[in-house]
Amino acid sequence: MVAHGSAFPVAKLALNNSVPPILMASLRMGIVFIILLPFLNFRLPQKKYFKPLIYFSFSMGVMVYVFMNLSLYYSSIISPIILGSQLAIPFGILASAFILDENISKNKWILIFTSFLGIIIIFFDPKLSKNLLGLFFASLMALFFGLAQVYSRQLNKLPISLINASTGIFGFLILMFISIIIEGNLYSNFKMINTESWILISYQALIVSLCAHLLMFYLYKFYTVGRIFPFYSLFPIFGIILTYLVFGEVPTLLFILGSIIVITSVFFIHKIK
Numbered sequence: 497m498v499a500h501g502s503a504f505p506v507a508k509l510a511l512n513n514s515v516p517p518i519l520m521a522s523l524r525m526g527i528v529f530i531i532l533l534p535f536l537n538f539r540l541p542q543k544k545y546f547k548p549l550i551y552f553s554f555s556m557g558v559m560v561y562v563f564m565n566l567s568l569y570y571s572s573i574i575s576p577i578i579l580g581s582q583l584a585i586p587f588g589i590l591a592s593a594f595i596l597d598e599n600i601s602k603n604k605w606i607l608i609f610t611s612f613l614g615i616i617i618i619f620f621d622p623k624l625s626k627n628l629l630g631l632f633f634a635s636l637m638a639l640f641f642g643l644a645q646v647y648s649r650q651l652n653k654l655p656i657s658l659i660n661a662s663t664g665i666f667g668f669l670i671l672m673f674i675s676i677i678i679e680g681n682l683y684s685n686f687k688m689i690n691t692e693s694w695i696l697i698s699y700q701a702l703i704v705s706l707c708a709h710l711l712m713f714y715l716y717k718f719y720t721v722g723r724i725f726p727f728y729s730l731f732p733i734f735g736i737i738l739t740y741l742v743f744g745e746v747p748t749l750l751f752i753l754g755s756i757i758v759i760t761s762v763f764f765i766h767k768i769k
Contacts, residue, residue: 501734504578505742508568510696514688516679517565520697522671523689525557527701529664535657549662556644557667562674563637571630575745576618578735579755580634585762586611587642588616595646607761614757621750626685660706732759 509518541549567577586608592598600608615635618624624631651659676682690698732755739745747755 500704500708500731500735502738503700504564504568504574504735505553505738506696506699506704507565508574509742510639510693510700511565511569513690513693513696515661515693515697516675516685516688518562518671518675518679519682519685521557521561521565522668522675523697524701525664525667525671526742527664527698528663528705529668531706532661532664536661541654541658545654548647549654549659550666552644552647552659553663553666553721554670555608555640555647557663557666558670559640560644561667562671563640567630567633567637569630570633573623573627573745574739574743575630575736575747575751576621576624576627577634578732578739579618579653579708579751579758580615580631581638582611582642582732582758582762583615583635583638584641584645585765586643587639589642589765591642591646592649596649601729604765607765611758611761611765614754614761616754617757618751618754620746621754622651623748623751702738 507520511517564581567580568574571577589598589600589604589608593600619628619631648659672682675685679685700765736745736755740747
């Protein structure tokens with residue numbers, strides 16, 4: 497959870513160094529693929545895994561990271577973006593009901609509602625008046641993150657290294673293509689990436705995308721989405737603390753109120769069987 501919480505401040509530091517957001521997401525995925533390449537046996541999975549693997553790779557490798565970086569790029573403050581990503585929990589539980597036929601109890605429905613209510617309260621924070629586009633992108637990131645975790649439940653018989661490598665190459669190629677179209681000259685953009693930025697991008701790939709996510713996917717082999725996602729109530733706490741230490745962001749009372757509602761809702765979702 498500490499690794500996930502650090503992902504947002506670290507990405508913002510790289511973006512502040514003039515790294516284009518889509519290119520940064522592409523490079524992050526490319527590093528993941530290169531690291532996992534020696535561990536692959538290059539055998540295609542069974543046909544029944546093709547669709548969920550493609551859906552997962554697209555959701556996680558492309559949509560999650562591009563919307564994460566865009567949310568940070570278009571926001572001058574980070575804490576609301578970190579908390580907005582918590583919508584992945586209710587989105588994931590809702591998606592698990594429709595895709596995996598997992599049951600949602602009445603009490604869970606109530607807590608899902610209150611988690612969204614907490615985010616709505618944060619929308620009224622005066623500090624967000626110029627950062628609503630960033631929070632909108634964070635909501636889209638959360639939606640695709642929730643979908644990705646549900647699709648990963650259909651891949652629990654596949655090697656974790658294959659899943660992450662597929663995500664890496666899928667994200668790298670698609671995002672690189674999008675970056676060339678939207679962000680312009682690839683050579684010029686590469687020249688803007690200094691040593692510090694490469695270290696920050698590598699941290700995101702190694703610590704967050706590999707170490708933290710590999711552990712998460714391992715847990716999905718034994719537990720349902722609804723039981724694992726609530727632990728995500730912990731990572732915003734670490735992320736917000738780190739954001740204060742690095743950027744000096746001081747949360748407003750309205751943000752604190754919304755945060756308490758969201759994190760408490762997610763915590764009690766975990767308590768409901």
